[in-house]
Amino acid sequence: MKYISTRGGMAPQSFSDILLGGLAPDGGLAIAEAYPRFGLDALERLSTLSYADLAFQIIDHFVDDIPAADLKALIARTYTAEVYCNGRDPARAAEITPVTRLEDNLYLQELSNGPTLAFKDMAMQLLGNLFEYVLAHKGETINIVGATSGDTGSAAEYAMRGKAGVNVVMLSPYGKMSPFQRAQMFSLQDANIHNVAVKGFFDACQDMVKAVNNDAAFKAEHKIGAVNSINWGRVIAQVVYYFKGYFAVAKKVGDPVDFCVPSGNFGNVCAGHIARQLGLPIRHLVVATNENDVLDEFFKTGRYQPRGLDRTYETSSPSMDITKASNLERFVFDLIGRDGDELASLWQQVEKADGFALSEGDFKRMHDAYGFRSEKSTHADRLASIREVAQKYGIQIDPHTADGYKAAKAHRDANVPMVILETALPAKFEATMVEALGSQPQRPAHLVGLEDLPQRFDTLEADVDALKRYVAERV
Numbered sequence: 191m192k193y194i195s196t197r198g199g200m201a202p203q204s205f206s207d208i209l210l211g212g213l214a215p216d217g218g219l220a221i222a223e224a225y226p227r228f229g230l231d232a233l234e235r236l237s238t239l240s241y242a243d244l245a246f247q248i249i250d251h252f253v254d255d256i257p258a259a260d261l262k263a264l265i266a267r268t269y270t271a272e273v274y275c276n277g278r279d280p281a282r283a284a285e286i287t288p289v290t291r292l293e294d295n296l297y298l299q300e301l302s303n304g305p306t307l308a309f310k311d312m313a314m315q316l317l318g319n320l321f322e323y324v325l326a327h328k329g330e331t332i333n334i335v336g337a338t339s340g341d342t343g344s345a346a347e348y349a350m351r352g353k354a355g356v357n358v359v360m361l362s363p364y365g366k367m368s369p370f371q372r373a374q375m376f377s378l379q380d381a382n383i384h385n386v387a388v389k390g391f392f393d394a395c396q397d398m399v400k401a402v403n404n405d406a407a408f409k410a411e412h413k414i415g416a417v418n419s420i421n422w423g424r425v426i427a428q429v430v431y432y433f434k435g436y437f438a439v440a441k442k443v444g445d446p447v448d449f450c451v452p453s454g455n456f457g458n459v460c461a462g463h464i465a466r467q468l469g470l471p472i473r474h475l476v477v478a479t480n481e482n483d484v485l486d487e488f489f490k491t492g493r494y495q496p497r498g499l500d501r502t503y504e505t506s507s508p509s510m511d512i513t514k515a516s517n518l519e520r521f522v523f524d525l526i527g528r529d530g531d532e533l534a535s536l537w538q539q540v541e542k543a544d545g546f547a548l549s550e551g552d553f554k555r556m557h558d559a560y561g562f563r564s565e566k567s568t569h570a571d572r573l574a575s576i577r578e579v580a581q582k583y584g585i586q587i588d589p590h591t592a593d594g595y596k597a598a599k600a601h602r603d604a605n606v607p608m609v610i611l612e613t614a615l616p617a618k619f620e621a622t623m624v625e626a627l628g629s630q631p632q633r634p635a636h637l638v639g640l641e642d643l644p645q646r647f648d649t650l651e652a653d654v655d656a657l658k659r660y661v662a663e664r665v
């Protein structure tokens with residue numbers, strides 16, 4: 191499998207190159223030249239595999255330059271019960287992403303049992319091991335520049351801390367993460383981890399990361415790499431749990447299943463789209479947003495209009511406070527027939543803040559052929575969802591998963607299983623959980639007192655040149 195750019199300006203590249211390269215040289219995102227397709231017989235065979243074996247069978251199709259035996263060993267080392275347990279039911283830990291039945295045809299898939307209590311660990315742990323392997327084989331080093339609204343940053347830092355040849359510079363929105371998220375990142379004292387609080391929202395952080403990546407000379411000189419979902423390695427690892435969730439709930443292989451996905455940067459649900467392209471019988475992909483509802487607007491109207499500061503909100507599902515959904519680019523590339531020139535012109539309009547509107551045909555195909563649906567939650571909805579799930583099912587869900595619960599209820603069909611993807615644990619968002627339920631959520635014993643640890647971070651204005659100077663001085 192080779193990789194091209196969504197904007198049409200990259201000669202086909204191998205997996206390891208795009209893994210280390212991050213953003214494509216033309217500013218687009220790397221994407222597989224074609225999607226392999228699993229037929230029903232192949233799906234039957236996959237349906238009984240362990241998480242690690244399933245991950246290998248899927249990911250191996252996308253890796254053209256790592257020997258299969260090495261890839262298999264890397265994956266086996268990543269997806270273990272020890273890495274994905276985190277104090278929750280150890281008997282279920284071997285399933286890696288256990289699925290709980292809430293009621294008939296309504297399920298919750300746990301994705302937050304990794305070291306940092308959010309779904310980002312599902313891909314990031316593998317990315318850490320892949321980076322280490324590829325860098326050692328190429329004899330190279332990498333300086334990761336990333337952006338986080340709270341969860342990617344800690345997942346990346348826990349996956350990369352202490353790894354030889356890897357530095358991490360992670361930008362986060364100053365004062366906008368939960369105290370737990372902040373402490374998780376800023377308490378790390380490893381010499382290869384650099385936290386930078388930027389005065390602005392996540393969108394500004396991500397724009398700065400992309401600007402650094404778009405400066406070819408700076409990128410080459412400082413060996414800049416990416417861990418956000420602009421990195422294809424992240425997305426392909428996330429595809430696996432859709433297969434696992436599907437096999438857990440489908441009565442027979444081939445039956446339709448719906449997934450509901452709390453969304454912000456569109457990486458998670460983009461992985462669902464790719465799973466569907468690979469032949470997994472997903473009927474609907476329901477995109478759940480918070481008050482930053484740019485994606486809900488897109489799926490309801492066909493108009494994609496990232497917001498300015500006057501319409502970007504700090505919400506109680508803060509990791510989804512995103513109005514420029516980076517990965518939407520990969521889906522729209524597929525939707526418009528993989529025309530790189532057209533995609534590049536649409537994203538020029540996004541970059542000028544004009545946005546774009548889909549043609550009538552593409553708007554219809556997005557629902558009919560690609561199965562997308564969407565729904566938005568407010569703070570009041572979120573609290574009501576957390577309370578309802580606690581009362582009806584005796585389960586605590588975090589504020590982001592709560593946005594998913596509301597959207598799943600809005601789009602449920604009694605005859606089709608709906609899987610809600612859990613994206614974080616309640617412990618990361620104590621204030622909202624206390625507001626909803628009146629009590630503190632549980633947290634794993636080793637994280638008690640996290641917020642009391644000494645914290646280390648730098649601050650920067652939302653200024654690309656300041657970031658370049660920072661990177662040049664530190665790595």
Ligand SMILES: Cc1ncc(COP(=O)(O)O)c(C=O)c1O
Nearest residue numbers: 341453454455456457458509613
């Ligand atoms: C807890 C949580 N839920 C949902 C999301 C949204 O996921 P995505 O950006 O992949 O759409 C994020 C971050 O992105 C997150 O951290």
Ligand SMILES: N[C@@H](CCOP(=O)(O)O)C(=O)O
Nearest residue numbers: 338339340341342418419457
């Ligand atoms: N919510 C994310 C934002 C970045 O998303 P990514 O999947 O593109 O890394 C976060 O928690 O940082």
